[in-house]
Amino acid sequence: MQRVSLKFLAKELGVTEGTVSRALNDYPDISKATRKRVLEVAEKFNYKANQTARRLATGVAEAVAYLMPPNTNTIAEPFVSQLLEGIGASLAKRGWDLLVVQASSAETEVETVEKLSTSGRVSGVVISRPYKNDHRIALLKKYNMPFIVHGRSLQSDDYAWFDVDSEQAFQDAVTHLASLGHQRIGFIGAPLDYNFGQMRLDGYKKGLLANGLGFDDAIVEIAEMTDEASEAAALNFLQSSPAPTAILCATDTQAIGALAAVRSMGLIPGQDMSIMGYDGLDFGKHTNPPLTTMAQPQSNSGREICDMLLAIIDGGNPVDYQELRRAKLVRRMSDGPVRP
Amino acid sequence: MQRVSLKFLAKELGVTEGTVSRALNDYPDISKATRKRVLEVAEKFNYKANQTARRLATGVAEAVAYLMPPNTNTIAEPFVSQLLEGIGASLAKRGWDLLVVQASSAETEVETVEKLSTSGRVSGVVISRPYKNDHRIALLKKYNMPFIVHGRSLQSDDYAWFDVDSEQAFQDAVTHLASLGHQRIGFIGAPLDYNFGQMRLDGYKKGLLANGLGFDDAIVEIAEMTDEASEAAALNFLQSSPAPTAILCATDTQAIGALAAVRSMGLIPGQDMSIMGYDGLDFGKHTNPPLTTMAQPQSNSGREICDMLLAIIDGGNPVDYQELRRAKLVRRMSDGPVRP
DNA sequence: CTTGATTCCGAAAGCGCTTTCGGTTTAGCG
DNA sequence: CGCTAAACCGAAAGCGCTTTCGGAATCAAG
Numbered sequence: 001m002q003r004v005s006l007k008f009l010a011k012e013l014g015v016t017e018g019t020v021s022r023a024l025n026d027y028p029d030i031s032k033a034t035r036k037r038v039l040e041v042a043e044k045f046n047y048k049a050n051q052t053a054r055r056l057a058t059g060v061a062e063a064v065a066y067l068m069p070p071n072t073n074t075i076a077e078p079f080v081s082q083l084l085e086g087i088g089a090s091l092a093k094r095g096w097d098l099l100v101v102q103a104s105s106a107e108t109e110v111e112t113v114e115k116l117s118t119s120g121r122v123s124g125v126v127i128s129r130p131y132k133n134d135h136r137i138a139l140l141k142k143y144n145m146p147f148i149v150h151g152r153s154l155q156s157d158d159y160a161w162f163d164v165d166s167e168q169a170f171q172d173a174v175t176h177l178a179s180l181g182h183q184r185i186g187f188i189g190a191p192l193d194y195n196f197g198q199m200r201l202d203g204y205k206k207g208l209l210a211n212g213l214g215f216d217d218a219i220v221e222i223a224e225m226t227d228e229a230s231e232a233a234a235l236n237f238l239q240s241s242p243a244p245t246a247i248l249c250a251t252d253t254q255a256i257g258a259l260a261a262v263r264s265m266g267l268i269p270g271q272d273m274s275i276m277g278y279d280g281l282d283f284g285k286h287t288n289p290p291l292t293t294m295a296q297p298q299s300n301s302g303r304e305i306c307d308m309l310l311a312i313i314d315g316g317n318p319v320d321y322q323e324l325r326r327a328k329l330v331r332r333m334s335d336g337p338v339r340p
Numbered sequence: 341m342q343r344v345s346l347k348f349l350a351k352e353l354g355v356t357e358g359t360v361s362r363a364l365n366d367y368p369d370i371s372k373a374t375r376k377r378v379l380e381v382a383e384k385f386n387y388k389a390n391q392t393a394r395r396l397a398t399g400v401a402e403a404v405a406y407l408m409p410p411n412t413n414t415i416a417e418p419f420v421s422q423l424l425e426g427i428g429a430s431l432a433k434r435g436w437d438l439l440v441v442q443a444s445s446a447e448t449e450v451e452t453v454e455k456l457s458t459s460g461r462v463s464g465v466v467i468s469r470p471y472k473n474d475h476r477i478a479l480l481k482k483y484n485m486p487f488i489v490h491g492r493s494l495q496s497d498d499y500a501w502f503d504v505d506s507e508q509a510f511q512d513a514v515t516h517l518a519s520l521g522h523q524r525i526g527f528i529g530a531p532l533d534y535n536f537g538q539m540r541l542d543g544y545k546k547g548l549l550a551n552g553l554g555f556d557d558a559i560v561e562i563a564e565m566t567d568e569a570s571e572a573a574a575l576n577f578l579q580s581s582p583a584p585t586a587i588l589c590a591t592d593t594q595a596i597g598a599l600a601a602v603r604s605m606g607l608i609p610g611q612d613m614s615i616m617g618y619d620g621l622d623f624g625k626h627t628n629p630p631l632t633t634m635a636q637p638q639s640n641s642g643r644e645i646c647d648m649l650l651a652i653i654d655g656g657n658p659v660d661y662q663e664l665r666r667a668k669l670v671r672r673m674s675d676g677p678v679r680p
Numbered sequence: 681c682t683t684g685a686t687t688c689c690g691a692a693a694g695c696g697c698t699t700t701c702g703g704t705t706t707a708g709c710g
Numbered sequence: 711c712g713c714t715a716a717a718c719c720g721a722a723a724g725c726g727c728t729t730t731c732g733g734a735a736t737c738a739a740g
Binding site: 053060 | 725726727728729730
């Protein structure tokens with residue numbers, strides 16, 4: 001099969017390669033007639049430009065990388081594929097590529113980012129789940145690589161990000177639980193090296209304060225974001241005394257573990273013990289009982305995130321692209337008034 | 341920031357670009373001494389080759405594309421991100437890139453594949469969820485693009501694939517249900533334009549036959565692969581008469597919908613009505629009740645799939661890379677003996 | 681007609697790397 | 711020492727495209 005290149009088309013048309021290129025790329029200094037001719041012949045031979053060559057010539061990578069967070073294979077974490085779909089849709093408008101990059105471990109993460117920044121294969125990067133002090137962010141800034149963060153690190157005023165205000169959300173959650181009469185609310189948190197882990201804990205604390213409730217670290221535990229780890233933590237709470245009457249979890253996955261713990265004690269979640277999660281994952285509808293949670297806005301965030309990134313690549317000021325969304329309570333069956 | 345290129349290193353070292361390239365790429369005709377010098381200086385300046393240029397020069401894309409199936413955002417479908425992780429891990433060994441490509445619709449799918457095959461940006465492709473007669477496969481063959489299919493189309497003897505024998509699995513599932521005394525087993529299937537939809541239906545039929553049970557299309561329905569659609573289908577079965585005593589579903593997601601239907605009728609899944617799914621998704625542990633299912637082998641299939649693809653890219657014969665795995669029953673609580 | 685401005689296209693350089701070819705050095709050996 | 715073979719590296723072409731520069735052709739205006 002004859003590879004159809006620019007040169008081939010040029011020969012076919014009896015013009016020069018430059019002319020063909022100009023016609024194909026809508027340059028102004030080309031006559032209507034030749035453009036039409038070129039387009040026709042290109043169509044006829046099903047010409048598709050060699051992207052590699054084009055990239056080398058123009059110097060623009062026409063690609064964006066998504067840095068996969070490690071260990072997403074916890075129970076049912078569809079957020080990655082949803083995000084990718086959104087990013088892909090945004091990129092499709094320009095015909096750009098989506099690269100998925102992952103670091104095998106936390107140590108190699110930095111090296112991965114470095115390679116990404118210097119090897120010139122992408123025009124921008126989106127990263128998820130930032131740490132409090134995220135080296136990746138520092139590197140991206142250092143190398144002047146356009147990027148956007150899905151989430152926020154501790155110091156977040158000088159780059160672009162898209163986040164949900166989980167601190168507010170956890171404050172709201174505590175208030176909701178307090179309004180149901182709960183005075184002793186446990187908390188199962190996410191690792192604090194993730195900034196969202198810290199923010200959710202802070203929100204929990206603020207919520208306690210706002211509702212006149214005391215903080216007791218006997219019923220606060222930081223756990224891995226798996227159902228098993230959370231189940232163990234919840235079990236501890238349940239066997240302590242005084243036991244909490246409600247448990248707030250940093251993620252839906254953890255909440256599901258807590259649900260299991262409550263049931264395993266012969267108690268009924270939502271009646272004997274209230275459980276709340278955060279994320280708003282769809283399958284929370286199908287847990288036993290259905291999970292009450294603080295839901296992130298459903299919208300196609302991947303698309304929005306990538307649109308913002310593209311705007312920055314086009315020269316926009318990163319600081320102008322900071323979006324904070326609000327989570328909202330979706331009540332299902334795992335919460336209820338405190339038992340008398 | 342001075343971009344460090346080959347030319348830069350060459351000047352720095354007082355040698356020619358070719359020499360630096362040879363040193364960096366472990367060519368034989370280079371002295372130990374200069375190689376060492378080059379490596380040191382490259383390290384010092386943190387040189388990373390421009391991948392685009394290297395690709396153009398070598399003609400190998402050093403990248404593989406994963407074609408995302410459309411509409412994966414059904415409830416909890418973590419399989420995409422798991423697959424991507426595996427593929428990424430396999431690619432990492434060579435330092436190749438993973439491109440994620442999606443078609444906005446079924447029509448553009450063909451065009452997407454065509455562009456992928458001719459634009460020279462990837463060395464291979466993996467596709468998921470083939471249709472019975474999949475145009476993408478035909479195109480990939482036509483363009484001689486190395487590829488592997490996650491699943492199988494109807495005619496699958498002349499290309500590489502990795503699949504789980506779901507026909508066998510559904511036969512096994514029926515046998516299991518029959519061994520519990522069920523004589524009337526309903527089936528909620530997946531769309532038949534997907535070949536796995538057909539194979540699962542075939543397996544169900546074979547299972548009936550093998551167990552001396554009759555086929556009744558009143559309790560067979562093809563539904564979209566969502567919890568809602570399946571719930572509606574299950575509701576129909578439950579209100580028919582005679583109603584089935586068990587329902588087998590083509591996917592776990594559908595089984596979860598069926599669970600909801602059963603509960604909504606005031607019945608207890610696993611006691612009044614047996615429900616079985618297929619996939620073995622982790623969160624089946626947490627449904628109400630926990631879901632009995634035919635589980636696909638847990639192993640990191642993304643990695644295996646990509647390893648196979650790489651072998652083909654290296655010149656292997658696609659036909660030598662066909663893997664059929666077997667699903668196994670994992671019993672949880674949604675099945676049980678038929679009621680007297 | 682002549683002139684200046686336009687319009688259009690050919691020629692050619694260049695993007696950053698790889699790789700062939702050939703020439704110079706050095707080593708090996710009688 | 712002289713000769714051949716091997717080891718090493720410089721020169722240069724080339725991957726397929728973009729883009730600048732300038733020249734030829736066309737046009738409008740004087």
